[in-house]
Amino acid sequence: MSVQFDQLATRILDGGAASATDALAVLRASDADLMAVVAAAGRLRRAHFGNTVKVNYLVNLKSGLCPENCNYCSQALGSDAPILKYSWLSKDETLQQAGAGLRGGATRVCMVSSGRGPSNRDIEKVAEMTEALKDEYPDVEVCACLGLLKDGQAERLKKAGVDAYNHNINTAASHHDTIVQTHTYDDRVDTIDRAKSAGLSPCSGLIAGLGETDEQLIEALFALKDLGSDSIPVNFLMPFDGTPFEDTWELSPTRCVKILAMARFVCPDKELRIAGGRELHLRSLQAIALHVANSIFLGDYLTSEGQEARADIEMIRDNGFVVLGTEDEPVAPTGAEHDPAIRRRGAGTEVAANA
């Protein structure tokens, strides 16, 4: 049975393509076949990205207070999630935050703002931020994620030096209206098309665990393939208290790995990013997932905290991968934090055992 995934990888490496039936077989593979799926998807990952992991850093330029009603989002209209809420960061604050991520190992900065879409004044702000960031860090890749775009806005961002534009389709067209009613799936596709037409690299992905069927997950992935998304963030629903999805928990770590593997088979040469929900849902399988995906966010997400940024980098190195852009740098020696901790609990002590 497990040979089928290796054969699928061979077929794809020979120029073939995964079908919807192949994708479904990956998604529904038994947990006993998990490592066979990972090994096969890993062949595609290594063929296109070697042992590199691209590290991206999120800067939330404007948090919360959004008039849209995306049911999964802690920043949405009606969400009671006790997140940070603030209006636009200044240019200096943005540079400071982005600089922290770049020094931490990121090569791409994703500048995000909540809201339906930017005004032309907002676009000017982001254009100025981008120019300042590129003056200071000429090699940085900038991705903007500002919502639905209007005429001329993508072109202005491109002119300012923005490299990519993120706008996730989030879910299948056939499921979209059940997760948001204030804009349509077509609105989202229109923005991705505008970004592409302006010469921005399209970044669009999905959120798994929104009550979609297996077939709808596959529908969403093939839509991303057809849209030509260069990078595909795969989010796993973080069910924030105070949002309509607060009690939704449909994912397991092995299912998350299979979703990523399916994405790799369908879009073998695209940047596949493990996005929000990585720590929450993959848990101890995060490192296994790196053998399939080739990109992560460093540190924190838009409204939730991730694991320590240093743990992200260690996870990459511990598993034999290198951070993209640092391939030639010597690996820094590990510090005293790796000294064994002396046991001072359990047997021989009055302190409760670690059990």
Ligand code: SF4
């Ligand atoms: S438009 Fe963006 S920020 Fe606003 S609710 Fe939807 S996902 Fe959240």
